[in-house]
Amino acid sequence: MFRPFRSEVESAMTGCLEALDLPTGDLGIEEPPEDLDATLASSVAFRLASELGAAPPQVAQQLADAVDTDPYDYLDAVSTQGPYLNFHTSDAYQTETLEAAQESDYGQLEDRGESVVVEHTSANPTGPVHVGRARNPILGDAVANAMEMAGYDVERHYYVNDAGRQMAVFTWAYEKFDESDLDSEPARDRTEYDLVRYYRKGNSYLETADESAVEAAEAEIASILQGLEAGDEETYERVGEVVDQVLGGMKECLARLPAEFDEFVKETRFMVDGSTDELAERLKETEYAVYEEDAWQLELDEYGIDKNLVFLRSDETSLYTTRDLAHHEWKFDNFDRAVTVLGEDHKLQAEQLQATLDILGNDPERLDDVIYSYVNLPEGKMSTRRGTGVMLDDLLDEAIDRAREEVETRLDDRIRDDELDDDDIERIAHQVGIGAVRYDIVSKQPTKGITFRWDEALDFEAQSAPYVQYVHARCCGILEEADTEPTATEFDADVLSTPEERDLLAVVARFPAVIEEAGEDLEPHRIATYTRELAESFNGFYRSCPVLTAEDADTRQARLALVAAAKHTVANALSVLGVAAPDSM
RNA sequence: GGGCACGUAGCUCAGUCCGGAGAGAGCGUCGGACUUCUAAUCCGACGGUCGUGGGUUCGAAUCCCAUCGUGCCCGCCA
Numbered sequence: 051m052f053r054p055f056r057s058e059v060e061s062a063m064t065g066c067l068e069a070l071d072l073p074t075g076d077l078g079i080e081e082p083p084e085d086l087d088a089t090l091a092s093s094v095a096f097r098l099a100s101e102l103g104a105a106p107p108q109v110a111q112q113l114a115d116a117v118d119t120d121p122y123d124y125l126d127a128v129s130t131q132g133p134y135l136n137f138h139t140s141d142a143y144q145t146e147t148l149e150a151a152q153e154s155d156y157g158q159l160e161d162r163g164e165s166v167v168v169e170h171t172s173a174n175p176t177g178p179v180h181v182g183r184a185r186n187p188i189l190g191d192a193v194a195n196a197m198e199m200a201g202y203d204v205e206r207h208y209y210v211n212d213a214g215r216q217m218a219v220f221t222w223a224y225e226k227f228d229e230s231d232l233d234s235e236p237a238r239d240r241t242e243y244d245l246v247r248y249y250r251k252g253n254s255y256l257e258t259a260d261e262s263a264v265e266a267a268e269a270e271i272a273s274i275l276q277g278l279e280a281g282d283e284e285t286y287e288r289v290g291e292v293v294d295q296v297l298g299g300m301k302e303c304l305a306r307l308p309a310e311f312d313e314f315v316k317e318t319r320f321m322v323d324g325s326t327d328e329l330a331e332r333l334k335e336t337e338y339a340v341y342e343e344d345a346w347q348l349e350l351d352e353y354g355i356d357k358n359l360v361f362l363r364s365d366e367t368s369l370y371t372t373r374d375l376a377h378h379e380w381k382f383d384n385f386d387r388a389v390t391v392l393g394e395d396h397k398l399q400a401e402q403l404q405a406t407l408d409i410l411g412n413d414p415e416r417l418d419d420v421i422y423s424y425v426n427l428p429e430g431k432m433s434t435r436r437g438t439g440v441m442l443d444d445l446l447d448e449a450i451d452r453a454r455e456e457v458e459t460r461l462d463d464r465i466r467d468d469e470l471d472d473d474d475i476e477r478i479a480h481q482v483g484i485g486a487v488r489y490d491i492v493s494k495q496p497t498k499g500i501t502f503r504w505d506e507a508l509d510f511e512a513q514s515a516p517y518v519q520y521v522h523a524r525c526c527g528i529l530e531e532a533d534t535e536p537t538a539t540e541f542d543a544d545v546l547s548t549p550e551e552r553d554l555l556a557v558v559a560r561f562p563a564v565i566e567e568a569g570e571d572l573e574p575h576r577i578a579t580y581t582r583e584l585a586e587s588f589n590g591f592y593r594s595c596p597v598l599t600a601e602d603a604d605t606r607q608a609r610l611a612l613v614a615a616a617k618h619t620v621a622n623a624l625s626v627l628g629v630a631a632p633d634s635m
Numbered sequence: 636g637g638g639c640a641c642g643u644a645g646c647u648c649a650g651u652c653c654g655g656a657g658a659g660a661g662c663g664u665c666g667g668a669c670u671u672c673u674a675a676u677c678c679g680a681c682g683g684u685c686g687u688g689g690g691u692u693c694g695a696a697u698c699c700c701a702u703c704g705u706g707c708c709c710g711c712c713a
Binding site for chain 2: 076078080082083084086091093096097099100106131132133134174176211214215216217343344345346347354355356357360361362363364365367369370371393394395396397398399401421423424426456457460463464465466468482493494495497498499506509510511512513514516517519520521523524527528531532571575576578579582583586589590592593594596597598599613634635
């Protein structure tokens, strides 16, 4: 009910200011400090003080007196404290929040009737997913989830770069070398770990072999690229054999997170259907196009980009961005909006794409980018080609092992007599281990750099996933013990009167607004911050408010409803983050 | 050299978009709380020139300018 309450406050303030013939452009509405019992506040009195020739506290009082709360359901009263106006909620606010949160989909906002394609990960199919890349699926999945919960109609796409130079090199190397040429065993028994050895071998060969050998190899690589450009069937099959195998392995790895996709869109698709050629022709016709140094380029100075964008090589083949432009026009044809999650190293390319889409007559406002910084090792960047980096599979394995150890050591001094069996332990180890990895990454602002350190990545201490997951397990424990989940008619929210109960309910009430903000601003880390506040409030409530042994039946019933509300809220918040919500821990 | 990001407690981070109520957490350190619905919990203490210097403002971690440090980018690679 926070969102409707906010609307009421805005409406009440606007009405009040209009009645006094004051400007309504800035209502100064903000969230008050935590130790106040007001739900919203306004600092507008500061700005109106000079205009009214009175000190801010007097202005605040004058405004508070003028506000009419009668027409509103959730706005109960306005008070002042110095220069601030404080807005207080009604009993109906509590009651209806508690009722709304009994629904297991609490936080799911109304359908906006707007479709959006969220493209994320899109890692080149060159080898195993390493931790440097892993921020993308974890962030991307959360962005998609947040938008979905905020009411958008979301599709998740993985754009497969199967037509670039890297894949041509890979295909050439895969065909040229034999197992006996390779100098190591696969690090893991899965296709991408096997095949990446050819890719690395090929790259080191190109760096170290003698000139004529490199020349011959480059000729073969160029012929593969040209074969793709010309739509040659056999070339597609050769490249496809490598791409599909490697991608298949990468999908298995990503599924462990899990990060799932509605569609894998191959870039060769936009070569085969002629849209890349057609697009290049259209670009040539624009006033931005120049033919320099035997290649077609686009001058983007007007867009503040001083680097020319080459869109056709001198041999007439297309480049990644050319194909990606066709890809994005396809997105615009099929979706209302497009969101792309990509590393900061692709930022310039994203700006060029944005500018060029505009030149081609598209509305660039329909495309948003979510940019994140790479996860680096203390000693530098991770690289598939060079074989440096921590593999996501290894990180997940370690995290699960660490979580399993934790569960087992806690087994002995466990109070609850629910007899965890081996399957439970394994389940909890997976939920907590993988959850901790995801939470650690998704809870930080994407623009902040992360340096990967094993001890930090495997730190399950507070302010991490298990802290929040534990709240869910506690809720489940209570509700299971009570042997009933209350329905919306069987409780009275008014009996929830302790500070801890009111605080928890107040936090629960804000959840839909947090979803709205995270979904609209593409900032899922806000949900992680919120889960921490929610968990803190719940633990405070848990400490001081017995539920099953409450002093009377009404209190017990209302607290059970509050526990169910907290459970749905924490479960749905974790679900947006892609973190499992364990029933027991 | 140019462009873009980041810089908040010893460490890891919220807060910055949209300026407002003594700058908040966690880890670590120190001290407390389990005959209790799960102690992966809770309570308390210690700890901060919000990189630095200017400016705007009644008010700046937040906006502007400058500066330093770190990262990323500046390929007919992706």
